[in-house]
Amino acid sequence: MKQKSNKLIYTPSITVVLADLLLLTVAVLIVLAVTPFSSDIPFQKYFDFTFFYFACWFISSYLLKRYTLERSNSYMNNIFKLLWTILIVQIILSALFLTPLNTSYSIWIIVGYSLLMFSLGSISYIIQFSISNAVEYKDILELKKDKPEDSKIVTKKLDKRSSQILIDSIIEYSGEKVFYFISRYLDFNLKNNLVSFSSNYFDIKSKPEKKFTGIAIFNKLNNIRGINKLFSIVNHKLPMEGTFVCNFEQRSTRKKRIYDKYPRGLNYIIYFFDYLTRRVIPKFLVMDKIYYNITRGKNRILSKTEVLGRLVYCGFDIVETKKLNEITYVIAKKIKNLDVILESKRYGPLLTLRRLGKNGKVFNVYKFRTMYSYAEYLQAYIYRTSKLQKGGKFNKDIRVNTMGKFMRKYWIDELPMFINVLRGEMKLVGVRPLSQHYYSLYSPELQKMRIRYKPGLLPPFYADLPETLDEIQESEFRYLQSCEKNGVFVTDMKYLVKILNNILIKRVKSA
Numbered sequence: 001m002k003q004k005s006n007k008l009i010y011t012p013s014i015t016v017v018l019a020d021l022l023l024l025t026v027a028v029l030i031v032l033a034v035t036p037f038s039s040d041i042p043f044q045k046y047f048d049f050t051f052f053y054f055a056c057w058f059i060s061s062y063l064l065k066r067y068t069l070e071r072s073n074s075y076m077n078n079i080f081k082l083l084w085t086i087l088i089v090q091i092i093l094s095a096l097f098l099t100p101l102n103t104s105y106s107i108w109i110i111v112g113y114s115l116l117m118f119s120l121g122s123i124s125y126i127i128q129f130s131i132s133n134a135v136e137y138k139d140i141l142e143l144k145k146d147k148p149e150d151s152k153i154v155t156k157k158l159d160k161r162s163s164q165i166l167i168d169s170i171i172e173y174s175g176e177k178v179f180y181f182i183s184r185y186l187d188f189n190l191k192n193n194l195v196s197f198s199s200n201y202f203d204i205k206s207k208p209e210k211k212f213t214g215i216a217i218f219n220k221l222n223n224i225r226g227i228n229k230l231f232s233i234v235n236h237k238l239p240m241e242g243t244f245v246c247n248f249e250q251r252s253t254r255k256k257r258i259y260d261k262y263p264r265g266l267n268y269i270i271y272f273f274d275y276l277t278r279r280v281i282p283k284f285l286v287m288d289k290i291y292y293n294i295t296r297g298k299n300r301i302l303s304k305t306e307v308l309g310r311l312v313y314c315g316f317d318i319v320e321t322k323k324l325n326e327i328t329y330v331i332a333k334k335i336k337n338l339d340v341i342l343e344s345k346r347y348g349p350l351l352t353l354r355r356l357g358k359n360g361k362v363f364n365v366y367k368f369r370t371m372y373s374y375a376e377y378l379q380a381y382i383y384r385t386s387k388l389q390k391g392g393k394f395n396k397d398i399r400v401n402t403m404g405k406f407m408r409k410y411w412i413d414e415l416p417m418f419i420n421v422l423r424g425e426m427k428l429v430g431v432r433p434l435s436q437h438y439y440s441l442y443s444p445e446l447q448k449m450r451i452r453y454k455p456g457l458l459p460p461f462y463a464d465l466p467e468t469l470d471e472i473q474e475s476e477f478r479y480l481q482s483c484e485k486n487g488v489f490v491t492d493m494k495y496l497v498k499i500l501n502n503i504l505i506k507r508v509k510s511a
Contacts, residue, residue: 060085093110135348135376155192167179175324185331196216197218204217205233210239217247221247227344231310231342240337255275259271305373345374355435370403426455426456426457430457431453442473446473
């Protein structure tokens, strides 16, 4: 493990220093431009003062090791260093106002510089953190299953009294409909089925491994802290093809429940704060620990996509889902052994997708994340349960969240691909970058034509507006033929005019 250097003298990163210089310059220009001054020449008046501010800033930043080559990817660590830099500079320059050197400088200029630098610095760290922690989205079209185990579990029957007590408990806790639904997959007359009503995964963890053919947890997942740990523990307890039953209240069901319970108008306000405190805030850095320490993870908001995705992530395949008594029940089967207990994954606003570029080179495409957490594990499930609509997209794709639908509709999710354009991996207009799987579905002729050119941020799809997969390929073929015949620049300009006309004039939106 590489140890951090504690040396005071180090070689600063020129890139980081220049980035800081750019942010400082922008902050100064904005403050001096918008602040009302008695003087007509504020830039000339505050030139010496600004130079001194820059000097204090760079020296403080250097001493706090903000310019090291091995910058931390920790967002909070970088923010704390930024705050310390601002505090030191504020103290030094505030002391200046107590000396004869201060003639007519305004202390609000220092405050303005520092507040704007904190804002710009925070945004730059968010961008840096988002890019460095972008989740790689993989096209999992088929779930890989482990081989069945040779050893079989000997089934044993419960005595009639114990069986009846168990059945009565399930019916009393969840209702008859739930019992009859689950009993299609689990025989509650057997000792080999483990039933739990607890919200603590230690209740399952304390049981021996490979002794049960099925496990059913009747407490809602919304009240269980450490869902991935729970699923991992269940995975360890079950044999291959073992059945797991769990349940949860969907986000959409919770929303409807709140809307129906309170008067119109008030219900929107209550749901907004409910969603903010129980879904949004726990996703922020540091806030998640505070949230879980206060609530103990009770009454969380969960989406269907997240729960099903977590199950697949933890080695299960989804057999059936059914909503009963406003609670969604999931039947899953173990298809993969886990070596370790899986922790929760942290998701940022960006994701990366492995795509083919010019000359067949594979690169990472950046996009805004428009899907719920763990949606990347549901590709195979969606293929099984959904149908393709116009444009080759899935009909009623449960993986896409509400904000994601808006972003996709107006193509906002594709804006981070400008990062790829700046890196030289893509150009403004060109064929859409494809995954290896979708590339293999194209004709050999179109495959060869595609990899001769860089893929583009604005594909010919936006100009021709095709509706089927065949029409999409025909659209790309015409574009690539035009590139060969008329040249890339002329073709791109021609298509750019068509695309801008469709988006800005005709107000065409994504499907």
